[in-house]
Amino acid sequence: MPRAVDSQQHERQRRLIAHALWRLVERAGLEAVSLRDVAAEAGVSMGRVQHYFAGKDDMLLFGLQLAQERLGERIEQRLARLGTEPDAETVLRAVLGELLGEHPDTRQALRVSAAYYGRAASDPKIAAVLTDGDDDIRALAADAVRTAQDAGRTDPALSPEREADLLLTLATSLGVDAALSLRSRHDARAALDYALDRTLGRPTRGHR
Amino acid sequence: MPRAVDSQQHERQRRLIAHALWRLVERAGLEAVSLRDVAAEAGVSMGRVQHYFAGKDDMLLFGLQLAQERLGERIEQRLARLGTEPDAETVLRAVLGELLGEHPDTRQALRVSAAYYGRAASDPKIAAVLTDGDDDIRALAADAVRTAQDAGRTDPALSPEREADLLLTLATSLGVDAALSLRSRHDARAALDYALDRTLGRPTRGHR
DNA sequence: CGGTATACGATGCGGTCGCATTGCTTTCGA
DNA sequence: TCGAAAGCAATGCGACCGCATCGTATACCG
Numbered sequence: 187m188p189r190a191v192d193s194q195q196h197e198r199q200r201r202l203i204a205h206a207l208w209r210l211v212e213r214a215g216l217e218a219v220s221l222r223d224v225a226a227e228a229g230v231s232m233g234r235v236q237h238y239f240a241g242k243d244d245m246l247l248f249g250l251q252l253a254q255e256r257l258g259e260r261i262e263q264r265l266a267r268l269g270t271e272p273d274a275e276t277v278l279r280a281v282l283g284e285l286l287g288e289h290p291d292t293r294q295a296l297r298v299s300a301a302y303y304g305r306a307a308s309d310p311k312i313a314a315v316l317t318d319g320d321d322d323i324r325a326l327a328a329d330a331v332r333t334a335q336d337a338g339r340t341d342p343a344l345s346p347e348r349e350a351d352l353l354l355t356l357a358t359s360l361g362v363d364a365a366l367s368l369r370s371r372h373d374a375r376a377a378l379d380y381a382l383d384r385t386l387g388r389p390t391r392g393h394r
Numbered sequence: 395m396p397r398a399v400d401s402q403q404h405e406r407q408r409r410l411i412a413h414a415l416w417r418l419v420e421r422a423g424l425e426a427v428s429l430r431d432v433a434a435e436a437g438v439s440m441g442r443v444q445h446y447f448a449g450k451d452d453m454l455l456f457g458l459q460l461a462q463e464r465l466g467e468r469i470e471q472r473l474a475r476l477g478t479e480p481d482a483e484t485v486l487r488a489v490l491g492e493l494l495g496e497h498p499d500t501r502q503a504l505r506v507s508a509a510y511y512g513r514a515a516s517d518p519k520i521a522a523v524l525t526d527g528d529d530d531i532r533a534l535a536a537d538a539v540r541t542a543q544d545a546g547r548t549d550p551a552l553s554p555e556r557e558a559d560l561l562l563t564l565a566t567s568l569g570v571d572a573a574l575s576l577r578s579r580h581d582a583r584a585a586l587d588y589a590l591d592r593t594l595g596r597p598t599r600g601h602r
Numbered sequence: 603c604g605g606t607a608t609a610c611g612a613t614g615c616g617g618t619c620g621c622a623t624t625g626c627t628t629t630c631g632a
Numbered sequence: 633t634c635g636a637a638a639g640c641a642a643t644g645c646g647a648c649c650g651c652a653t654c655g656t657a658t659a660c661c662g
C-alpha cells in the first residue's frame with residue numbers, strides 16, 4: 187500500500203480552492219463561476235481543481251460548508267472573548283450580533299452564503315447546510331428569554347420558544363440584508379438591538 | 395407608418411413566455427433556465443422569445459417584475475375582500491399574511507422571487523425590484539402600531555417605525571422560508587400571528 | 603397597390619462549459 | 633528497489649449556450 191494521502195495537506199488544498207471560489211462568488215455571483223475561473227483565481231491548473239473535487243456541485247457544496255464553518259468559528263472566537271461564565275443574555279447578544287456580519291470574515295461568509303439561497307429550493311443538500319446550527323442558537327435564545335423572565339426583567343407572558351424563533355429569524359434576515367447591501371450594517375444593528383431590548387429588557391451591563 | 399404594434403397583444407405574449415419561465419424556475423432554479431428551455435416550455439419557437447425580449451437578462455428581469463406585480467395584485471384583491479373602511483390593523487394583518495404565500499398564486503410568486511435573491515448582490519436592478527413596495531407596507535405597519543397605541547391596546551413606549559420595520563422583515567423572511575420549504579406554512583403563520591399579537595395587542599375581531 | 607415595419611421561424615456561429623482522458627512525475631511501502 | 637498509487641498538467645470532446653442573421657409572411661398606411 188503505497189503513497190498514503192496526507193489528509194492535512196489535502197484539506198488545505200481544498201480550502202485554498204474554496205477561498206478562490208468565494209472571491210468569485212462575491213464578485214459576480216454563483217451563476218458566474220466556472221471550474222476554469224476558479225482554477226485561474228486560485229492560481230492553479232484546472233486539473234488540480236478536478237483532482238480535489240469530484241465535480242462542480244461537489245466544489246460548490248464544499249464552498250458553502252466552509253463558509254458556514256467560518257461563521258461558526260467566528261462566533262466561537264467572539265464568545266471566547268466574553269470571559270468566564272457569561273450569562274445567557276450576553277452570549278445571545280454576541281451570537282446574534284455576529285450574524286449581522288460585523289467582522290469582515292463573517293461578512294464574507296454571509297455574502298457567500300446568501301448567494302446560495304436561491305438554490306436551496308431546488309437542492310436539499312444546500313438547504314440543509316444553510317440551516318445547520320440554527321437549532322443551537324434557538325435553544326440559546328430561549329434560555330436567555332427564560333433567564334430574563336426569571337429575573338423579572340421582561341414580560342413573563344412571552345413564549346421563550348416563539349421569541350427565540352423570532353429573534354433568530356430576524357437576525358438572520360438582517361444579516362442577509364446587510365450582506366446584500368439592502369440595508370446598512372448600522373441600521374441592521376439598531377434594529378436588532380431594538381428587538382433584543384424589547385424582548386429581554388434593557389441590558390444591565392455592556393453587551394458588545 | 396405601417397403595422398402599428400398592438401401593445402395589448404405584445405404584453406400578453408411577454409407574459410405567456412414569462413409564465414413558462416416561472417415554471418422552469420420553480421422546477422430547477424434560475425441557473426438552470428436557458429432561452430431554448432423557456433421557448434420549449436412555452437411551446438413557442440426560440441425566435442419568438444428573442445423577438446419579445448432583448449436578451450436573457452431582459453427576460454429574467456421581466457419575469458421577476460411580473461412576479462412582484464402578481465404579489466401586489468394578490469394583496470390588492472385580498473384587501474378588496476375586507477369590506478369598506480377596514481382599520482389599519484386589519485389591513486396590516488391581511489397584507490403580511492399574504493406575504494406568507496397563503497394563496498397558491500402568491501406562493502408561486504414568492505418561490506420565483508426567492509430564486510432571484512442570490513443575484514440581488516451582483517445586480518442592482520434585481521435588488522431594486524425585490525425591495526419595491528416595501529416602503530408602503532412599512533408605512534402601513536407604522537400606522538397600525540400608532541393606532542393600537544392610541545387605543546391603549548399596546549405599549550406606548552414602542553417605536554412605530556422600528557416595530558414596522560421588524561414586522562415587515564419578519565413577514566418577508568417567514569414567507570421566503572416557507573417558499574423554500576425550510577418551514578411549514580402553518581408554522582410561519584403561527585410565528586407571524588404571535589409577533590403581531592405581541593406588537594398590536596390581541597385582535598378585537600377576526601382578522602382573516 | 604406598393605412599401606415598410608412587424609412578427610415571427612430556422613439556422614448557424616463563436617464561445618464556453620463540465621468532464622473524461624492521458625500521461626508524467628513524485629513518493630512511499632512491501 | 634520497484635511498482636502502485638497520489639498528485640498533478642494538458643488536451644480535447646461533446647454538449648450546450650446566447651445571440652446574430654436571414655428569410656418570409658402578414659398586416660397596415662399612404
